[in-house]
Amino acid sequence: xxxxxxxxxxxxxxxxxxxxxxxxxxxxxxxxxxxxxxxxxxxxxxxxxxxxxxxxxxxxxxxxxxxxxxxxxxxxxxxxxxxxxxxxxxxxxxxxxxxxxxxxxxxxxxxxxxxxxxxxxxxxxxxxxxxxxxxxxxxxxxxxxxxxxxxxxxxxxxxxxxxxxxxxxxxxxxxxxxxxxxxxxxxxxxxxxxxxxxxxxxxxxxxxxxxxxxxxxxxxxxxxxxxxxxxxxxxxxxxxxxxxxxxxxxxxxxxxxxxxxxxxxxxxxxxxxxxxxxxxxxxxxxxxxxxxxxxxxxxxxxxxxxxxxxxxxxxxxxxxxxxxxxxxxxxxxxxxxxx
Numbered sequence: 001x002x003x004x005x006x007x008x009x010x011x012x013x014x015x016x017x018x019x020x021x022x023x024x025x026x027x028x029x030x031x032x033x034x035x036x037x038x039x040x041x042x043x044x045x046x047x048x049x050x051x052x053x054x055x056x057x058x059x060x061x062x063x064x065x066x067x068x069x070x071x072x073x074x075x076x077x078x079x080x081x082x083x084x085x086x087x088x089x090x091x092x093x094x095x096x097x098x099x100x101x102x103x104x105x106x107x108x109x110x111x112x113x114x115x116x117x118x119x120x121x122x123x124x125x126x127x128x129x130x131x132x133x134x135x136x137x138x139x140x141x142x143x144x145x146x147x148x149x150x151x152x153x154x155x156x157x158x159x160x161x162x163x164x165x166x167x168x169x170x171x172x173x174x175x176x177x178x179x180x181x182x183x184x185x186x187x188x189x190x191x192x193x194x195x196x197x198x199x200x201x202x203x204x205x206x207x208x209x210x211x212x213x214x215x216x217x218x219x220x221x222x223x224x225x226x227x228x229x230x231x232x233x234x235x236x237x238x239x240x241x242x243x244x245x246x247x248x249x250x251x252x253x254x255x256x257x258x259x260x261x262x263x264x265x266x267x268x269x270x271x272x273x274x275x276x277x278x279x280x281x282x283x284x285x286x287x288x289x290x291x292x293x294x295x296x297x298x299x300x301x302x303x304x305x306x307x308x309x310x311x312x313x314x315x316x317x318x319x320x321x322x323x324x325x326x327x328x329x330x331x332x333x334x335x336x337x338x339x
Contacts, residue, residue: 033082036320039075040064043174043241043294044308044320045106046080047153053301055080056153057320058105058116061088070098072105072118074154080300080322081339089155090116090148097122097162100141104241104294107153108177110184115209116148116157117175117186120164126171126194142168145175145188147209160210166203167216170194174294178244180276184209187219187254187276189239192231198222198239200256202276217277220269225282227267228258241266241294249329250274255307257293264313266292268331287332297325306338 040063047056057075061068064086071091075083092099098120105118122142144164148157165186166172171194178185184205192198203216222228222237230237241257252271257264265286271278286292288309295309305325310318322338 034075034085036081036083039083039320040316040318041320042310042315042318043104043296044310045104045296046298046306046308047107047109048298048301049153050301053078055301056107057083058089058107059086060102060105061086061091062102063316063318070100070102072102072116072157074107076154087154089150090118090157092120095162096120096159098144098146098164099123101143104174106176106296109153110177110179110209113208114150114153114157115177116150116155117145117177118148119143119145119173119175126169140171140193143171143173143191144168145172145186147175147186147205149209165205165212172201174241176243178276185276186212187242187244189242189256190218192222192236192238196236198237198258200239200242200254200280219278220280220282222258225258225267225269226284227260227265227282227286229261231259241296243296244276245297245332247329248327251330252276253330253332254280255287255295255297255332257295260286260289263290264293265289266295266309270330283331287334300338304338305332307332307334 041059045058055077061071061073069091073086073088075086077083100123101121103119108115124142126140128140144166146164148159150157171191173189175186175188186203188201190199190201199221200219201216202219203212204214222239238258243255245253254269257266266288267286268283269280272281291311293313295307298306300306307323307325309321311321324335324338326333326335
């Protein structure tokens with residue numbers, strides 16, 4: 001009888017522990033593992049934290065659900081293949097200017113803070129440019145690149161002001177960060193949908209990245225690259241998805257996207273001065289000739305240089321693809337998928 005009582009008591013303890021573990025599993029998002037193939041993401045950007053050995057993948061909330069509003073969320077991983085449930089790092093309030101779309105989030109660590117670069121679109125409309133008024137396109141909306149700040153890569157991120165950093169009457173996208181000789185900059189694209197011949201622009205930032213200072217500088221036009229073709233609908237020359245990388249020989253390289261001969265492509269430009277202001281010389285052939293749009297780069301915890309890009313470019317099939325890159329000094333070489 002005593003043995004049966006002890007056995008029953010032990011079973012109760014085991015059941016209690018099992019229930020507790022189940023509840024903990026449900027409450028702790030880090031325990032839930034999501035394979036990369038199940039994450040719908042466009043314009044993937046991964047921040048690598050060496051100290052915690054963690055990867056942070058940033059995405060628009062709208063990629064996952066239409067029910068939680070516009071904003072940005074982050075997935076975390078230890079191996080780039082299995083990801084914890086997304087945590088929201090920024091949600092646009094009802095008073096926020098850019099409630100229509102949220103695109104291309106990326107986070108950079110700088111001087112002890114974390115900065116979220118993201119493209120927002122306003123419900124406010126713009127007059128279509130005269131040279132493409134005859135082209136059937138969606139309504140033109142004010143769109144801009146903005147920087148938000150946080151003390152942690154998981155947020156919450158807060159805007160410095162209720163407006164974009166870029167010109168409020170422009171359509172700009174895909175802001176990214178660069179620091180040179182102590183001066184922080186934002187590199188971004190002035191969209192071809194407004195400029196016709198889209199440009200790659202540079203603007204200096206205040207030391208705390210709270211605002212821009214001075215005038216923007218046009219680094220190059222989309223049509224200047226030999227591999228770029230006009231958009232099939234006649235709307236102009238696209239500039240998209242800029243990202244900067246300092247090579248092993250100290251060369252400054254830029255990857256960026258446009259329309260290639262057959263499809264969206266990713267090209268490489270090299271700064272002939274070695275600095276952000278160029279002039280920029282374009283490689284004759286793109287890095288990815290077909291199916292490439294808005295890529296970014298990072299170095300894995302194992303030291304492998306990696307290109308992150310989404311493919312295909314049709315919703316909701318977009319998924320992150322990771323490719324091994326080789327640093328060739330003055331250019332980059334694609335070496336197949338990471339996994």
